[in-house]
Amino acid sequence: MTTLLLPTGADTGGVLADAQRQLAQAVEVLGYDDGLHAMLATPRRELTVAVPLRRDDGSTTLFTGHRVQHNLSRGPAKGGLRYSPHVSLDEVRALAMWMTWKCALLDVPYGGAKGGIALDRTQLSDAELERVTRRFTSEILPLIGPERDIPAPDIGTDERVMAWMMDTYSVATGYTVPGVVTGKPLNLGGSRGRASATSRGVVHVALRALEHVGLTGPGRTAAVQGFGKVGRDTARFLTEAGVRVVAVSDQYGALHNPRGLDVAALADHVDATGRVPGFPLADELPPADLLELDVDLLVPAAVEGVITAENAPRVRARVVVEGANGPTTTEADRVLEERGVLVVPDILANAGGVVVSYFEWVQANQAYWWNEHDVEDRLAERMTSAWTDVTDAARRRGLSLRAAAMCLAVERVADAHNLRGLYP
């Protein structure tokens, strides 16, 4: 009998507990033994680093950063880097685990990783942001590299942060290594279509999911939580596809216009003011109410744990598409399933980002760049094929889309692990 090595906090609730419960359910369906379960549940490597920052005023502030590689069976580790005051080792562990399943589900040849620094981006100047990024990169140098572990943007980070990481790594190695990160600026070997790839993928599966439940044609409505890298383009592409986006929110507040928001004008307003509230062509809405609006489609695209056992009974959307990672707790998932709400899980719904990150890495390693059509066609092909795999498996096994997606992904990782065998 093998003891299951759950990382600290796994039994104390929160996002890691949700990730572990999802894995445990898949392991039960697949009939794996405790030894394999422990291997799948436990990160391969974790590095926690102190990140001292020299402030603009000459003082020093010490931050804590993490990089977790959850699984390496199918290839180098891949996953975003998050800057947020809420970053903790357990959160990074959960997000790294979800990256493993996401990469396997979309059949990109990576394992899963994630990183983060607990910091409030709004409290740092641009120069401080650059210094903290470079110091963190140099602290995690032993882990990262184009054949080892490839970071990308996530909450609070962007293409500038990726450019500084790429430069710091390249200076340390003595030559330019564009393949060490993805989500870079185009001029540094970024891919066309990467910035909007997650949102394109979200909308691709959202339209399929609406069709799946019989909602086609004009008059469909949506609410989007979060108006950052994922939420903003999701609202834009939904509007372009003829879905009326009636509400959006960010960390500062929410807006509602039952006739449909002018998403382009709202994006200009957010560029000018840095926040969603204050937009004149909509009414303000208590942020929690956005999740409970009477819409066809709800896209949580902000942070984890927002649909809970408490508010899930009041969710009126027919379809929930998880733009964010882990927005629905395990208890809420059960409630939504019982109520017949179709939930498209994060590891499928928001996988467009890692798919195009993979395309960026392939292009950088070959030093040959594709045009936007190539990228978008190949992304659509991957998303369609993953959607078909998941819906077929759900039907065949009588499972929810999340359970089916988890089973497919976990099976692929376990298979790779078994084929490689155990060393020594």
Ligand code: NAD
């Ligand atoms: P971002 O930092 O660009 O944007 C986050 C947005 O959420 C901002 O508008 C912020 O104001 C808002 N927000 C924060 N807390 C909120 C709250 N409590 N209520 C409402 N809005 C809130 O981050 P992002 O890259 O758009 O990531 C959003 C989510 O999507 C995260 O869960 C991330 O892990 C996931 N994701 C991102 C990518 C990517 O390519 N960027 C890929 C896959 C998954």
